[in-house]
Amino acid sequence: MSCTAIAPTNLALIKYWGKRDASLNLPINSSLSVTLDQRDLQTITTASFADDKDRLWVNGEEVEVESIPRTVTVLKEFRKLIPPSDPRHSRPIHLASKNSFPTAAGLASSAAGYSAMVTALAGLFELDFEGRKEEFSRIARQGSGSACRSLMGGFVAWNMGNAADGSDSQAEQICAASHWPTLEAVICVASDKKKSVSSTSGMQTSVKTSQLLGHRAEAIVPTRFEQIKRAIKDLNTECVWELTMKESNQFHACCLDTCPPIFYLTDTSRRIIHVVNELNQQGVKYAYTFDAGPNAVIFTESQNVHPLLQRLVQMFPPCRNDLRVDADYEFVRGRTRLTRAQILDDLPKKQEQAEDLSGDLLYLFHTGVGQGARILTGAEEDKYRNELFSQKN
Protein backbone atom coordinates (compact mmCIF):
# COMPACT_ATOMS: atom_id res chain seq x y z
CA MET A 1 0.00 0.00 0.00
CA SER A 2 3.02 2.26 -0.04
CA CYS A 3 6.36 2.60 -1.78
CA THR A 4 9.43 4.67 -0.92
CA ALA A 5 11.98 5.74 -3.50
CA ILE A 6 15.26 7.61 -3.49
CA ALA A 7 16.43 9.80 -6.36
CA PRO A 8 19.63 11.68 -7.07
CA THR A 9 20.04 15.09 -8.56
CA ASN A 10 21.81 15.54 -11.88
CA LEU A 11 24.03 18.23 -13.34
CA ALA A 12 23.82 19.08 -17.02
CA LEU A 13 27.01 19.23 -19.08
CA ILE A 14 24.93 20.01 -22.19
CA LYS A 15 22.16 22.31 -21.00
CA TYR A 16 18.43 22.07 -21.51
CA TRP A 17 17.19 25.64 -21.91
CA GLY A 18 14.04 26.28 -23.92
CA LYS A 19 10.84 24.36 -24.66
CA ARG A 20 9.13 23.84 -27.97
CA ASP A 21 6.02 22.71 -26.08
CA ALA A 22 5.61 24.07 -22.58
CA SER A 23 2.72 21.87 -21.48
CA LEU A 24 4.50 18.62 -22.41
CA ASN A 25 7.97 19.94 -21.47
CA LEU A 26 9.44 19.21 -24.89
CA PRO A 27 12.87 20.81 -25.28
CA ILE A 28 14.35 22.73 -28.22
CA ASN A 29 17.58 20.70 -27.93
CA SER A 30 18.89 17.46 -26.51
CA SER A 31 20.85 17.63 -23.26
CA LEU A 32 23.24 15.44 -21.29
CA SER A 33 23.98 15.16 -17.60
CA VAL A 34 25.96 13.45 -14.89
CA THR A 35 23.90 11.81 -12.17
CA LEU A 36 25.31 12.75 -8.77
CA ASP A 37 25.75 10.29 -5.93
CA GLN A 38 22.40 9.77 -4.21
CA ARG A 39 24.13 8.95 -0.91
CA ASP A 40 25.24 12.57 -0.75
CA LEU A 41 22.36 14.55 -2.28
CA GLN A 42 18.95 13.00 -2.59
CA THR A 43 15.18 13.28 -2.48
CA ILE A 44 13.23 10.55 -0.72
CA THR A 45 9.55 10.19 -1.54
CA THR A 46 6.90 7.89 -0.16
CA ALA A 47 3.74 7.29 -2.17
CA SER A 48 0.81 5.58 -0.47
CA PHE A 49 -2.85 4.91 -1.16
CA ALA A 50 -5.23 6.87 1.05
CA ASP A 51 -8.94 7.39 1.59
CA ASP A 52 -9.39 11.16 1.57
CA LYS A 53 -7.87 12.95 -1.46
CA ASP A 54 -4.53 13.38 -3.26
CA ARG A 55 -2.18 15.19 -0.86
CA LEU A 56 1.47 16.25 -0.97
CA TRP A 57 4.02 17.14 1.71
CA VAL A 58 7.40 18.66 0.81
CA ASN A 59 9.98 18.82 3.59
CA GLY A 60 7.24 18.41 6.20
CA GLU A 61 4.95 21.18 4.86
CA GLU A 62 1.69 20.31 3.15
CA VAL A 63 1.31 21.81 -0.33
CA GLU A 64 -2.04 21.83 -2.17
CA VAL A 65 -1.71 19.28 -5.02
CA GLU A 66 -4.12 21.22 -7.24
CA SER A 67 -1.83 24.26 -7.00
CA ILE A 68 0.96 22.34 -8.78
CA PRO A 69 -0.30 21.36 -12.24
CA ARG A 70 2.87 19.31 -12.93
CA THR A 71 2.16 17.04 -9.97
CA VAL A 72 -1.45 16.69 -11.11
CA THR A 73 -0.13 15.67 -14.56
CA VAL A 74 2.27 13.06 -13.13
CA LEU A 75 -0.54 11.47 -11.08
CA LYS A 76 -2.85 11.52 -14.11
CA GLU A 77 -0.21 9.86 -16.34
CA PHE A 78 0.24 7.03 -13.84
CA ARG A 79 -3.49 6.46 -13.49
CA LYS A 80 -3.68 6.15 -17.28
CA LEU A 81 -1.42 3.10 -17.01
CA ILE A 82 -3.97 1.28 -14.83
CA PRO A 83 -7.25 -0.04 -16.29
CA PRO A 84 -10.27 1.93 -15.00
CA SER A 85 -11.74 -1.33 -13.71
CA ASP A 86 -8.80 -1.68 -11.28
CA PRO A 87 -9.85 -0.25 -7.85
CA ARG A 88 -6.43 1.44 -7.56
CA HIS A 89 -7.33 3.65 -10.54
CA SER A 90 -9.49 5.90 -8.41
CA ARG A 91 -7.74 5.61 -5.04
CA PRO A 92 -6.41 8.92 -3.64
CA ILE A 93 -2.64 9.06 -3.19
CA HIS A 94 -0.50 10.71 -0.52
CA LEU A 95 3.02 11.79 -1.45
CA ALA A 96 5.57 12.85 1.16
CA SER A 97 8.93 14.06 0.02
CA LYS A 98 12.13 15.30 1.62
CA ASN A 99 15.23 16.88 0.08
CA SER A 100 18.69 16.70 1.60
CA PHE A 101 19.74 19.94 -0.10
CA PRO A 102 18.45 23.49 -0.69
CA THR A 103 15.25 23.57 -2.73
CA ALA A 104 15.24 25.71 -5.89
CA ALA A 105 18.76 27.11 -5.43
CA GLY A 106 19.98 25.97 -8.83
CA LEU A 107 20.92 22.51 -7.56
CA ALA A 108 18.34 20.68 -9.64
CA SER A 109 16.03 19.96 -6.72
CA SER A 110 13.05 19.58 -9.08
CA ALA A 111 15.00 16.90 -10.98
CA ALA A 112 15.50 14.78 -7.87
CA GLY A 113 11.97 15.61 -6.67
CA TYR A 114 10.05 14.50 -9.75
CA SER A 115 12.22 11.47 -10.41
CA ALA A 116 11.69 10.29 -6.82
CA MET A 117 7.94 10.86 -7.23
CA VAL A 118 7.77 8.90 -10.48
CA THR A 119 9.84 6.04 -9.05
CA ALA A 120 7.70 5.82 -5.91
CA LEU A 121 4.49 5.84 -8.00
CA ALA A 122 5.83 3.12 -10.31
CA GLY A 123 6.47 1.02 -7.19
CA LEU A 124 3.08 1.86 -5.65
CA PHE A 125 1.29 0.68 -8.82
CA GLU A 126 3.57 -2.40 -8.94
CA LEU A 127 4.86 -1.53 -12.41
CA ASP A 128 8.20 -2.81 -13.65
CA PHE A 129 10.34 0.24 -12.82
CA GLU A 130 13.70 -1.18 -13.92
CA GLY A 131 12.34 -2.55 -17.20
CA ARG A 132 10.32 0.54 -18.17
CA LYS A 133 12.64 3.39 -17.16
CA GLU A 134 12.64 5.10 -20.55
CA GLU A 135 8.84 5.14 -20.58
CA PHE A 136 8.74 6.52 -17.00
CA SER A 137 11.32 9.13 -17.96
CA ARG A 138 8.65 10.62 -20.25
CA ILE A 139 6.36 11.05 -17.23
CA ALA A 140 9.18 12.51 -15.09
CA ARG A 141 9.90 14.92 -17.95
CA GLN A 142 6.37 16.29 -17.63
CA GLY A 143 7.02 17.00 -13.95
CA SER A 144 10.28 18.82 -14.67
CA GLY A 145 12.30 18.46 -17.85
CA SER A 146 15.61 17.74 -16.15
CA ALA A 147 13.95 15.10 -13.91
CA CYS A 148 13.83 12.58 -16.77
CA ARG A 149 17.64 12.31 -16.57
CA SER A 150 17.72 11.43 -12.83
CA LEU A 151 15.98 8.09 -13.33
CA MET A 152 19.24 6.69 -14.68
CA GLY A 153 22.73 6.66 -13.25
CA GLY A 154 26.09 7.73 -14.65
CA PHE A 155 25.92 9.71 -17.89
CA VAL A 156 22.47 10.33 -19.25
CA ALA A 157 21.21 11.90 -22.46
CA TRP A 158 17.76 13.38 -22.86
CA ASN A 159 17.02 12.94 -26.56
CA MET A 160 14.79 15.82 -27.60
CA GLY A 161 12.71 13.72 -30.04
CA ASN A 162 10.56 15.01 -32.89
CA ALA A 163 7.07 13.72 -32.19
CA ALA A 164 4.47 16.36 -31.33
CA ASP A 165 3.05 14.20 -28.52
CA GLY A 166 6.46 13.77 -26.84
CA SER A 167 6.49 10.00 -27.30
CA ASP A 168 10.17 10.05 -28.34
CA SER A 169 11.43 12.74 -25.95
CA GLN A 170 13.00 10.63 -23.24
CA ALA A 171 16.17 9.81 -21.32
CA GLU A 172 18.77 7.24 -22.29
CA GLN A 173 21.78 6.06 -20.32
CA ILE A 174 25.02 6.70 -22.26
CA CYS A 175 27.41 5.07 -19.77
CA ALA A 176 26.93 3.70 -16.26
CA ALA A 177 28.63 5.36 -13.29
CA SER A 178 31.12 2.47 -13.21
CA HIS A 179 32.45 3.57 -16.61
CA TRP A 180 34.10 6.61 -14.99
CA PRO A 181 34.02 6.11 -11.22
CA THR A 182 36.82 8.64 -10.60
CA LEU A 183 34.64 11.52 -11.77
CA GLU A 184 34.00 13.74 -8.77
CA ALA A 185 32.37 17.11 -8.21
CA VAL A 186 32.71 20.01 -5.81
CA ILE A 187 29.61 22.15 -5.44
CA CYS A 188 30.33 25.69 -4.33
CA VAL A 189 27.23 26.94 -2.54
CA ALA A 190 27.21 30.72 -2.67
CA SER A 191 23.50 30.96 -1.97
CA ASP A 192 20.81 28.61 -0.74
CA LYS A 193 18.02 31.08 -1.48
CA LYS A 194 15.31 30.45 -4.04
CA LYS A 195 16.45 31.81 -7.40
CA SER A 196 14.96 35.09 -8.56
CA VAL A 197 13.92 33.79 -12.01
CA SER A 198 12.78 30.15 -12.09
CA SER A 199 14.14 27.91 -14.87
CA THR A 200 10.62 27.43 -16.20
CA SER A 201 9.88 31.12 -16.68
CA GLY A 202 13.47 32.08 -17.57
CA MET A 203 13.66 29.64 -20.45
CA GLN A 204 10.27 30.73 -21.79
CA THR A 205 11.46 34.34 -21.94
CA SER A 206 14.73 33.24 -23.59
CA VAL A 207 12.83 31.28 -26.27
CA LYS A 208 10.74 34.35 -27.04
CA THR A 209 13.52 36.93 -27.04
CA SER A 210 17.00 35.44 -27.54
CA GLN A 211 18.15 34.94 -31.12
CA LEU A 212 21.32 33.43 -29.76
CA LEU A 213 19.32 30.66 -28.07
CA GLY A 214 17.63 29.69 -31.35
CA HIS A 215 20.97 29.62 -33.15
CA ARG A 216 22.54 27.57 -30.36
CA ALA A 217 19.76 24.95 -30.42
CA GLU A 218 19.89 24.60 -34.18
CA ALA A 219 23.52 25.00 -35.12
CA ILE A 220 25.67 24.33 -32.04
CA VAL A 221 24.13 21.84 -29.61
CA PRO A 222 23.56 18.96 -32.08
CA THR A 223 27.32 18.71 -32.80
CA ARG A 224 28.36 19.35 -29.22
CA PHE A 225 25.96 16.69 -27.94
CA GLU A 226 27.55 14.06 -30.19
CA GLN A 227 31.09 15.26 -29.35
CA ILE A 228 30.60 15.02 -25.61
CA LYS A 229 28.98 11.58 -25.85
CA ARG A 230 32.03 10.37 -27.80
CA ALA A 231 34.45 12.04 -25.35
CA ILE A 232 32.71 10.43 -22.35
CA LYS A 233 32.76 7.00 -23.98
CA ASP A 234 36.48 7.44 -24.82
CA LEU A 235 37.26 8.93 -21.40
CA ASN A 236 38.76 11.90 -23.20
CA THR A 237 38.67 14.02 -20.05
CA GLU A 238 40.15 17.19 -21.46
CA CYS A 239 37.54 17.29 -24.21
CA VAL A 240 34.72 16.71 -21.68
CA TRP A 241 35.98 19.55 -19.47
CA GLU A 242 36.34 21.97 -22.36
CA LEU A 243 32.89 21.29 -23.79
CA THR A 244 31.35 21.52 -20.31
CA MET A 245 32.77 24.99 -19.70
CA LYS A 246 31.85 26.21 -23.18
CA GLU A 247 28.29 25.00 -22.63
CA SER A 248 27.96 26.74 -19.30
CA ASN A 249 29.33 29.97 -20.80
CA GLN A 250 26.98 29.79 -23.75
CA PHE A 251 23.94 29.05 -21.62
CA HIS A 252 24.67 32.13 -19.49
CA ALA A 253 25.34 34.15 -22.64
CA CYS A 254 21.81 33.21 -23.77
CA CYS A 255 20.50 34.37 -20.39
CA LEU A 256 22.22 37.69 -20.96
CA ASP A 257 20.79 37.82 -24.50
CA THR A 258 17.29 37.39 -23.06
CA CYS A 259 15.11 40.48 -22.80
CA PRO A 260 15.04 41.55 -19.99
CA PRO A 261 18.40 39.86 -19.32
CA ILE A 262 18.63 37.14 -16.69
CA PHE A 263 21.64 37.26 -14.39
CA TYR A 264 22.24 33.98 -12.61
CA LEU A 265 25.99 34.44 -12.16
CA THR A 266 27.29 36.72 -9.43
CA ASP A 267 30.70 38.21 -8.63
CA THR A 268 31.43 35.10 -6.58
CA SER A 269 30.54 32.88 -9.56
CA ARG A 270 32.94 34.85 -11.73
CA ARG A 271 35.73 34.58 -9.14
CA ILE A 272 35.26 30.82 -9.13
CA ILE A 273 35.60 30.79 -12.93
CA HIS A 274 38.91 32.61 -12.51
CA VAL A 275 40.13 30.10 -9.91
CA VAL A 276 39.33 27.21 -12.27
CA ASN A 277 41.04 28.93 -15.21
CA GLU A 278 44.09 29.54 -13.05
CA LEU A 279 44.21 25.88 -11.96
CA ASN A 280 43.87 24.81 -15.60
CA GLN A 281 46.88 26.75 -16.77
CA GLN A 282 49.15 23.69 -16.83
CA GLY A 283 46.59 21.49 -18.60
CA VAL A 284 42.79 21.28 -18.34
CA LYS A 285 41.87 19.17 -15.30
CA TYR A 286 38.82 21.01 -14.01
CA ALA A 287 35.50 22.10 -15.48
CA TYR A 288 33.05 24.54 -13.94
CA THR A 289 29.39 24.59 -14.82
CA PHE A 290 26.52 26.72 -13.54
CA ASP A 291 22.82 26.01 -13.82
CA ALA A 292 20.11 28.58 -13.17
CA GLY A 293 21.82 30.03 -10.10
CA PRO A 294 25.13 31.35 -8.77
CA ASN A 295 26.38 28.01 -7.39
CA ALA A 296 29.30 26.52 -9.31
CA VAL A 297 29.80 22.82 -9.76
CA ILE A 298 33.40 21.92 -10.51
CA PHE A 299 34.03 18.52 -12.07
CA THR A 300 37.39 16.82 -11.90
CA GLU A 301 38.99 13.43 -11.26
CA SER A 302 39.56 12.06 -7.73
CA GLN A 303 43.27 12.84 -7.58
CA ASN A 304 42.65 16.56 -8.33
CA VAL A 305 40.03 17.20 -5.67
CA HIS A 306 42.38 17.92 -2.80
CA PRO A 307 44.31 20.76 -4.50
CA LEU A 308 40.98 22.23 -5.66
CA LEU A 309 39.49 22.24 -2.16
CA GLN A 310 42.70 23.75 -0.81
CA ARG A 311 42.57 26.58 -3.32
CA LEU A 312 38.86 27.19 -2.77
CA VAL A 313 39.07 27.44 1.02
CA GLN A 314 42.08 29.72 0.64
CA MET A 315 40.20 31.99 -1.79
CA PHE A 316 36.83 31.84 -0.06
CA PRO A 317 37.52 31.13 3.60
CA PRO A 318 34.64 30.92 6.04
CA CYS A 319 34.10 34.25 7.75
CA ARG A 320 36.04 34.50 11.05
CA ASN A 321 33.44 36.80 12.64
CA ASP A 322 30.31 35.07 11.42
CA LEU A 323 28.03 35.08 14.44
CA ARG A 324 25.36 32.99 12.70
CA VAL A 325 27.38 29.78 12.92
CA ASP A 326 29.58 28.12 15.52
CA ALA A 327 33.09 26.68 15.27
CA ASP A 328 31.74 23.21 14.44
CA TYR A 329 29.91 24.53 11.37
CA GLU A 330 30.76 22.20 8.49
CA PHE A 331 32.28 24.28 5.73
CA VAL A 332 33.34 21.34 3.57
CA ARG A 333 30.66 18.63 3.41
CA GLY A 334 30.05 15.32 1.74
CA ARG A 335 32.98 13.04 0.95
CA THR A 336 35.47 15.47 2.55
CA ARG A 337 34.50 17.08 5.82
CA LEU A 338 36.12 20.14 7.37
CA THR A 339 34.72 22.44 10.00
CA ARG A 340 35.10 26.18 9.94
CA ALA A 341 37.48 26.00 12.93
CA GLN A 342 39.74 23.46 11.21
CA ILE A 343 40.04 25.69 8.16
CA LEU A 344 40.55 28.94 10.06
CA ASP A 345 43.23 27.40 12.29
CA ASP A 346 45.26 26.59 9.19
CA LEU A 347 44.73 29.88 7.43
CA PRO A 348 47.33 32.62 7.81
CA LYS A 349 45.53 35.74 9.08
CA LYS A 350 47.44 37.95 6.66
CA GLN A 351 46.25 36.09 3.58
CA GLU A 352 42.68 36.15 4.76
CA GLN A 353 42.75 39.94 5.09
CA ALA A 354 44.60 40.37 1.81
CA GLU A 355 42.00 38.52 -0.20
CA ASP A 356 39.11 39.90 1.82
CA LEU A 357 36.63 37.48 0.34
CA SER A 358 35.68 35.56 3.46
CA GLY A 359 32.04 34.70 3.75
CA ASP A 360 31.35 34.57 -0.01
CA LEU A 361 30.63 30.84 0.06
CA LEU A 362 28.22 29.25 2.51
CA TYR A 363 29.82 25.83 2.12
CA LEU A 364 31.44 23.40 -0.29
CA PHE A 365 30.00 19.98 -1.06
CA HIS A 366 32.23 17.18 -2.31
CA THR A 367 30.44 14.39 -4.19
CA GLY A 368 30.75 12.18 -7.27
CA VAL A 369 28.93 10.31 -10.01
CA GLY A 370 26.31 7.75 -8.93
CA GLN A 371 23.33 5.48 -9.61
CA GLY A 372 19.88 6.51 -10.80
CA ALA A 373 16.60 6.60 -8.86
CA ARG A 374 15.52 3.35 -7.20
CA ILE A 375 12.81 1.82 -5.07
CA LEU A 376 13.88 1.23 -1.48
CA THR A 377 13.24 -2.07 0.24
CA GLY A 378 13.83 -3.71 3.63
CA ALA A 379 15.58 -1.81 6.40
CA GLU A 380 16.44 1.08 4.10
CA GLU A 381 12.76 1.58 3.27
CA ASP A 382 11.70 1.38 6.94
CA LYS A 383 14.23 3.99 7.96
CA TYR A 384 13.04 6.64 5.51
CA ARG A 385 9.35 5.77 5.48
CA ASN A 386 9.05 6.22 9.23
CA GLU A 387 10.77 9.56 9.01
CA LEU A 388 8.48 10.79 6.24
CA PHE A 389 5.32 9.49 7.90
CA SER A 390 6.16 11.27 11.14
CA GLN A 391 6.65 14.50 9.18
CA LYS A 392 3.29 14.17 7.44
CA ASN A 393 1.27 14.43 10.62
Ligand code: DP6
Ligand atom coordinates in the same frame (compact mmCIF):
# COMPACT_ATOMS: atom_id res chain seq x y z
C1 DP6 B 1 19.63 25.22 -16.26
O1 DP6 B 1 14.23 21.05 -15.58
O2 DP6 B 1 14.20 22.86 -13.82
O3 DP6 B 1 19.27 23.28 -14.94
O4 DP6 B 1 11.37 21.68 -17.18
O5 DP6 B 1 10.66 23.94 -16.47
O6 DP6 B 1 11.06 22.16 -14.74
P1 DP6 B 1 11.44 22.71 -16.11
O7 DP6 B 1 12.96 23.19 -15.99
P2 DP6 B 1 14.18 22.50 -15.27
O8 DP6 B 1 15.38 23.26 -16.01
C2 DP6 B 1 16.71 22.93 -15.82
C3 DP6 B 1 17.57 23.93 -16.49
C4 DP6 B 1 19.04 23.82 -16.22
C5 DP6 B 1 19.74 23.00 -17.30
C6 DP6 B 1 19.59 21.51 -17.24
O9 DP6 B 1 19.42 20.92 -16.16
O10 DP6 B 1 19.72 20.89 -18.32
